[in-house]
Amino acid sequence: MSESNVSAPTSLGIKGKRVAVIGAGPGGIAAGVALHQAGFSVKVFERHPELRPLGGAIILNATGIVILRGLGVQVDDIFAAGLPEFRRYDGRVRVNFDIDMDLLKQAGVTGWQSGMMRSELYERLLAAAPADMVVPNHTFSHYEEHAEGVTVHFAEGRTYDADLVIGADGVQSKVREQLWGASELKHLGIAVWLGWCELQGPERKKIVIQHNHAYQMGYAPLRYKDKDCFEWWFVEKCEENQVEPTDPAAYVRERINGFSYPVPQILEATDTSHNLFRWVVKYRDPLKQWSNGRVTIMGDAAHPTSPYAAYGAGMAIEDGYFLAKYLRGRDLSDPKALEIGLRRYDDQRVNYTNQTTAFARFLGRLYHGVPAPLNRLRDLFLDHSSLPEKLISKGVTSEAQALLRAVLNPVD
Numbered sequence: 270m271s272e273s274n275v276s277a278p279t280s281l282g283i284k285g286k287r288v289a290v291i292g293a294g295p296g297g298i299a300a301g302v303a304l305h306q307a308g309f310s311v312k313v314f315e316r317h318p319e320l321r322p323l324g325g326a327i328i329l330n331a332t333g334i335v336i337l338r339g340l341g342v343q344v345d346d347i348f349a350a351g352l353p354e355f356r357r358y359d360g361r362v363r364v365n366f367d368i369d370m371d372l373l374k375q376a377g378v379t380g381w382q383s384g385m386m387r388s389e390l391y392e393r394l395l396a397a398a399p400a401d402m403v404v405p406n407h408t409f410s411h412y413e414e415h416a417e418g419v420t421v422h423f424a425e426g427r428t429y430d431a432d433l434v435i436g437a438d439g440v441q442s443k444v445r446e447q448l449w450g451a452s453e454l455k456h457l458g459i460a461v462w463l464g465w466c467e468l469q470g471p472e473r474k475k476i477v478i479q480h481n482h483a484y485q486m487g488y489a490p491l492r493y494k495d496k497d498c499f500e501w502w503f504v505e506k507c508e509e510n511q512v513e514p515t516d517p518a519a520y521v522r523e524r525i526n527g528f529s530y531p532v533p534q535i536l537e538a539t540d541t542s543h544n545l546f547r548w549v550v551k552y553r554d555p556l557k558q559w560s561n562g563r564v565t566i567m568g569d570a571a572h573p574t575s576p577y578a579a580y581g582a583g584m585a586i587e588d589g590y591f592l593a594k595y596l597r598g599r600d601l602s603d604p605k606a607l608e609i610g611l612r613r614y615d616d617q618r619v620n621y622t623n624q625t626t627a628f629a630r631f632l633g634r635l636y637h638g639v640p641a642p643l644n645r646l647r648d649l650f651l652d653h654s655s656l657p658e659k660l661i662s663k664g665v666t667s668e669a670q671a672l673l674r675a676v677l678n679p680v681d
């Protein structure tokens with residue numbers, strides 16, 4: 270683009286209230302809605318011409334549901350809730366998650382996590398946003414901080430003046446790269462297959478995560494277009510450049526041989542030519558700080574997570590909620606006021622998400638990174654020890670339940 274083609278920056282609104290969010294994934298849109306409701310002029314810039322919900326179905330945590338309801342996002346008719354349980358391949362229960370049912374009652378949910386379709390989640394988020402909040406065809410290029418604020422540049426040639434830039438641009442975040450420098454995208458050593466199907470019959474109150482010596486197969490109730498469905502995921506060890514199988518359905522079917530009802534039935538009911546997706550899981554080393562000056566990051570840009578947590582979108586939605594909570598009422602043109610708000614956001618989120626993503630990586634390695642001769646010993650241990658239940662309680666449920674309590678009973 271030549272200098273003469275570059276137009277003068279457009280201001281995003283009244284000085285002190287201008288927020289540019291980069292990336293319209295679940296995190297960016299939720300942050301946009303929350304910040305708009307907190308009184309800011311927000312634009313969410315997306316590189317694609319239309320939104321592209323990644324994959325098919327998703328499991329959203331109870332705190333995410335509570336936050337969405339609080340933002341006026343109508344989701345109650347698009348999810349099916351369940352309580353998670355680790356089981357052996359043959360159905361024997363290994364770990365019951367230690368969930369405070371009174372807390373769930375207070376939250377108005379019947380499950381710890383809920384299955385929903387990503388596309389429906391996006392639709393409902395957008396329905397709660399101002400019509401022009403998401404701006405498509407804008408590929409973030411770089412930002413420039415200056416005495417008057419921050420100017421955001423897009424590859425297509427447009428520039429905008431804002432008081433705050435939020436990088437919600439996912440695992441390949443360019444905002445993070447400019448703010449904190451380049452970092453290696455690391456291979457975790459696992460691949461995930463995601464599918465979903467319409468199916469009636471199997472129990473719909475549990476989210477089941479089953480393992481044999483080498484593979485995980487999990488499934489959860491899903492509500493889609495008013496129909497009872499199930500989403501499922503298959504996790505396996507994977508080399509960095511492993512070639513994809515030519516017949517994915519046969520590949521997965523062969524590997525879940527021996528898994529108990531209803532796993533074979535769920536796979537059988539899946540239209541594998543359309544509703545089966547594969548991801549090789551990547552992560553980055555965690556940061557100790559996210560915000561600096563007039564720029565911060567959130568969601569996968571800040572804490573890319575393994576699907577073992579089934580919590581990446583949930584954490585991204587929580588990030589948006591806390592950003593709005595700590596920025597509400599502040600004059601963002603005042604560097605000190607902005608710094609205090611962003612520091613509170615970092616204090617609330619950085620350690621929590623780092624611990625959560627570290628534990629998810631640990632689980633991925635425990636189940637898929639142990640050398641073959643040792644995995645039977647590991648499974649004997651998992652069958653007969655109470656340690657896994659204690660680890661899950663410490664690593665997953667206690668901190669996450671404390672967070673749900675904090676969202677239900679905000680102190681300031």
Ligand SMILES: Cc1cc2nc3c(=O)[nH]c(=O)nc-3n(C[C@H](O)[C@H](O)[C@H](O)COP(=O)(O)OP(=O)(O)OC[C@H]3O[C@@H](n4cnc5c(N)ncnc54)[C@H](O)[C@@H]3O)c2cc1C
Pocket residue numbers: 291292293294295296297298314315316317321323324326327328329330407408409410437438439440441442443461463548567568569570574576579580581582583584585
């Ligand atoms: C296989 C798999 C299963 C998962 N299952 C679950 C689950 O069950 N539950 C759960 O909570 N999470 C799950 N996750 C994680 C979840 O999908 C992510 O954590 C979540 O999508 C992160 O949201 P985000 O908004 O931060 O980023 P993203 O969803 O990655 O969105 C980023 C957006 O930024 C845009 N963008 C990128 N670069 C630019 C640029 N330069 N300029 C403008 N726009 C840009 C992208 O196009 C995209 O729209 C799963 C992930 C995978 C891979």
